Amino acid sequence: xxxxxxxxxxxxxxxxxxxxxxxxxxxxxxxxxxxxxxxxxxxxxxxxxxxxxxxxxxxxxxxxxxxxxxxxxxxxxxxxxxxxxxxxxxxxxxxxxxxxxxxxxxxxxxxxxxxxxxxxxxxxxxxxxxxxxxxxxxxxxxxxxxxxxxxxxxxxxxxxxxxxxxxxxxxxxxxxxxxxxxxxxxxxxxxxxxxxxxxxxxxxxxx
Numbered sequence: 669x670x671x672x673x674x675x676x677x678x679x680x681x682x683x684x685x686x687x688x689x690x691x692x693x694x695x696x697x698x699x700x701x702x703x704x705x706x707x708x709x710x711x712x713x714x715x716x717x718x719x720x721x722x723x724x725x726x727x728x729x730x731x732x733x734x735x736x737x738x739x740x741x742x743x744x745x746x747x748x749x750x751x752x753x754x755x756x757x758x759x760x761x762x763x764x765x766x767x768x769x770x771x772x773x774x775x776x777x778x779x780x781x782x783x784x785x786x787x788x789x790x791x792x793x794x795x796x797x798x799x800x801x802x803x804x805x806x807x808x809x810x811x812x813x814x815x816x817x818x819x820x821x822x823x824x825x826x827x828x829x830x831x832x833x834x835x836x837x838x839x840x841x842x843x844x845x846x847x848x849x850x851x852x853x854x855x856x857x858x859x860x861x862x863x864x865x866x867x868x869x870x871x872x873x874x875x
Contacts, residue, residue, distance in 0.1 A: 684748035691739060699739075703732050706749060710756045716821045717760035719806045727763055731756040750835070757818065757836040764814040808858045812851050819847035820855075 682690075682698075684705070690698035710731050714724040734755050735742075742751065809817050815837070822833035823844065830841035830848070837844065 685744045685746075688739065688742060688744045688748065691736075692744075699736060702748065706752050707732075709749060710752060713753055713756045713826065714760055716825045717757075717818065718763060723763055727756065727759045730759055734759070754836045757822065758838075761814050761818050761837075764817060808855050811858050812854055816847045816851040816854070819844050820851040823848050824852075 682701075684702065687698045687702050687705075691702065707728065710728045711724065714727045714731075718724050718727065731752060735752050738755075742748075809820070812820065818837060819833055822828045822836060823830065828836070830844040833844045834841045
């Protein structure tokens with residue numbers, strides 16, 4: 669997992685705990701240093717959950733705002749990175765839950781680039797268009813419940829263990845494994861339905 673191994677920078681730079689302590693004493697530059705040190709981690713987590721860049725930026729800013737407001741209750745000897753990662757993960761879940769979930773993705777809903785990527789995947793190859801591949805995956809992810817999507821992204825996209833994902837989500841590792849299993853199955857089923865739709869569309873077009 670990336671979170672516990674965030675680098676502290678040069679050896680002469682203050683550690684996170686020292687920056688937290690200085691922030692609590694009113695040093696605004698110290699908290700700005702914390703933001704600069706961990707903003708890439710926060711943005712990476714938010715980008716794993718959210719498709720819209722505006723949502724990603726909003727959640728990233730909100731995560732540090734929440735952290736600053738909750739700083740008096742933070743143990744200065746505790747690692748800062750897992751804490752800010754947990755705040756970010758929960759904000760992403762809230763943002764996903766607030767969006768209306770689409771139940772199905774039809775072949776006709778795909779752009780030409782996404783259809784091309786789907787045909788390439790169906791042939792057992794890797795698509796050259798990274799953007800179309802990501803958009804195709806996002807469409808499938810959008811059919812999942814927020815909790816299942818959260819578990820899948822934390823484990824498969826961000827490389828967390830089930831225990832680490834459970835800590836971020838506030839549930840057990842077993843619950844994470846069950847959600848990941850269910851999410852993977854749902855993603856496979858969504859892909860199968862898309863490919864079925866591709867076959868129907870193309871066979872209809874050859875008549």
